[in-house]
Amino acid sequence: MTDPSPVAPPRPAPEADAPDLGALTEQVAEASRFVGPLLDAVGRVVVGQAQMVERLVIGLLTGGHVLLEGVPGLAKTLTVSTLAQAIDARFQRVQFTPDLLPADLVGTLVYNQAESSFRVQKGPIFANVVLADEVNRAPAKVQSALLEAMQERQVTIGETTYPLPRPFLVLATQNPVEQEGTYPLPEAQVDRFMLKTVVGYPTRDEELEIMRRMSRGAPLEPAAPVVTPDQILDARRVVGGVYVDARVEEYVVDLVLATREPARYGLPDVEGLVAYGASPRASIALALAARAHAFLAGRAYVTPDDVRALALDVLRHRVAVTYEAEAEEVASDAVVRRVLDAVDVP
Structure with a gap:
C-alpha cells in the first residue's frame, strides 16, 4: 500500500552565484530618487x-x-x-x-x-x-x-x-x-x-x-509633476534586476501551490474551502511585487518579509472559495492568511 502522507514539493537547485549587491544597491538608490518626492507630492493632497x-x-x-x-x-x-x-x-x-x-x-x-x-x-x-x-x-x-x-x-x-x-x-x-x-x-x-x-x-x-x-470650501491644490515616464521605465528595469535568492523563489511558489493543494502543505481543513487556487500568473506577480517592495525600501535583494507584505494583495482575488466556505463566512482573505501561517518561511 502506498503512503498517503503528503509529499514535499521538489526543490530546485540554488543559484550558483549572487550578483554584485553593492553595485546593484547603487543602481537602486539612483533609480529610486523620485520615490520620496512622489510620495510627498501625493501626501500633500491625500x-x-x-x-x-x-x-x-x-x-x-x-x-x-x-x-x-x-x-x-x-x-x-x-x-x-x-x-x-x-x-x-x-x-x-x-x-x-x-x-x-x-x-x-x-x-x-x-x-x-x-x-x-x-x-x-x-x-x-x-x-x-x-x-x-x-x-x-x-x-x-x-x-x-x-x-x-x-x-x-x-x-x-x-x-x-x-x-x-x-x-x-x-x-x-x-x-x-x-x-x-x-x-x-x-x-x-x-x-x-x-x-x-x-x-x-x-x-x-x-x-x-x-x-x-x-470643510473649508477651498479647492485642493493639484500635485506638481515630479517624475517623468522615462524615469519610471528606467526604474522598472532596475526593479527587474533586484536579486531574489532561490530559497525566496521557492517560498513564493510554495505559497501559490498551497492555495491549490492545501492538504499537501498541512492544511486539510482548507481543502474543502477552495474552489480553485491561484494561477502561475500569481507566482510571477508576487515575485515582481516583492522586488518592487524591496526597491522602495532601498534594498537590492528580496526578503521573505517583502513576499509576505504583498501576498494578500496578490492572492486574495485569485483564490475562489467554495459555496461551503461562503456558508461558513470564510472569505479568500482568511484562506490566504491560513496559507501564510502554514507555509514555512525560509
Missing part, C-alpha cells in the same frame, strides 16, 4: 492611506494594474488622480457606468463625409495612466474591451490594432460587489490585476485632518 499609495507606486514600478476596493468616500479616486498628476504623463479618467460602450473606452471609426473615408477616433484608453472609476458598474462588453488593453497593451479598432503608450497602467476602483448596481468582474479580468487592495477607513486623527481640510 491624508493617510499610506498602504494604498504604496500599492499604487508598486503598480507603477512593475507595470502591474491595481484594483482598489472599498466603500465610497475613502479617497480612492482622489489618490489615483493625485498620483497621476504627480507624473508628467497623459492621464485619463473614465467613469464606468451601465450604459458605457466599448467604443467610449477604446475609440471608434468616424466617417468623414467630405473625404468619403473613415478616420480613427482614439478613446481615453490611449493614455499612460487610466483611472477606471467604479469599474464594476460597466457591463461585460466594456470589461472585455478593457481586458485586451490590460493584457496585450494594445486595442483593436475596426481591423487595425494599435499599441498603447508606454508606460501604460490601469488603476481601477470598485465598490464591494454587495453594493447595489454593480457587476462582479469576470474572473479572467480580475486575474489581470497584479494587486487587489482593500481600502479601509482612516484613523481618528486622519479623519479629523480630512474634515478640517475639506
Whole structure:
C-alpha cells in the first residue's frame, strides 16, 4: 500500500552565484530618487492611506494594474488622480457606468463625409495612466474591451490594432460587489490585476485632518509633476534586476501551490474551502511585487518579509472559495492568511 502522507514539493537547485549587491544597491538608490518626492507630492493632497499609495507606486514600478476596493468616500479616486498628476504623463479618467460602450473606452471609426473615408477616433484608453472609476458598474462588453488593453497593451479598432503608450497602467476602483448596481468582474479580468487592495477607513486623527481640510470650501491644490515616464521605465528595469535568492523563489511558489493543494502543505481543513487556487500568473506577480517592495525600501535583494507584505494583495482575488466556505463566512482573505501561517518561511 502506498503512503498517503503528503509529499514535499521538489526543490530546485540554488543559484550558483549572487550578483554584485553593492553595485546593484547603487543602481537602486539612483533609480529610486523620485520615490520620496512622489510620495510627498501625493501626501500633500491625500491624508493617510499610506498602504494604498504604496500599492499604487508598486503598480507603477512593475507595470502591474491595481484594483482598489472599498466603500465610497475613502479617497480612492482622489489618490489615483493625485498620483497621476504627480507624473508628467497623459492621464485619463473614465467613469464606468451601465450604459458605457466599448467604443467610449477604446475609440471608434468616424466617417468623414467630405473625404468619403473613415478616420480613427482614439478613446481615453490611449493614455499612460487610466483611472477606471467604479469599474464594476460597466457591463461585460466594456470589461472585455478593457481586458485586451490590460493584457496585450494594445486595442483593436475596426481591423487595425494599435499599441498603447508606454508606460501604460490601469488603476481601477470598485465598490464591494454587495453594493447595489454593480457587476462582479469576470474572473479572467480580475486575474489581470497584479494587486487587489482593500481600502479601509482612516484613523481618528486622519479623519479629523480630512474634515478640517475639506470643510473649508477651498479647492485642493493639484500635485506638481515630479517624475517623468522615462524615469519610471528606467526604474522598472532596475526593479527587474533586484536579486531574489532561490530559497525566496521557492517560498513564493510554495505559497501559490498551497492555495491549490492545501492538504499537501498541512492544511486539510482548507481543502474543502477552495474552489480553485491561484494561477502561475500569481507566482510571477508576487515575485515582481516583492522586488518592487524591496526597491522602495532601498534594498537590492528580496526578503521573505517583502513576499509576505504583498501576498494578500496578490492572492486574495485569485483564490475562489467554495459555496461551503461562503456558508461558513470564510472569505479568500482568511484562506490566504491560513496559507501564510502554514507555509514555512525560509
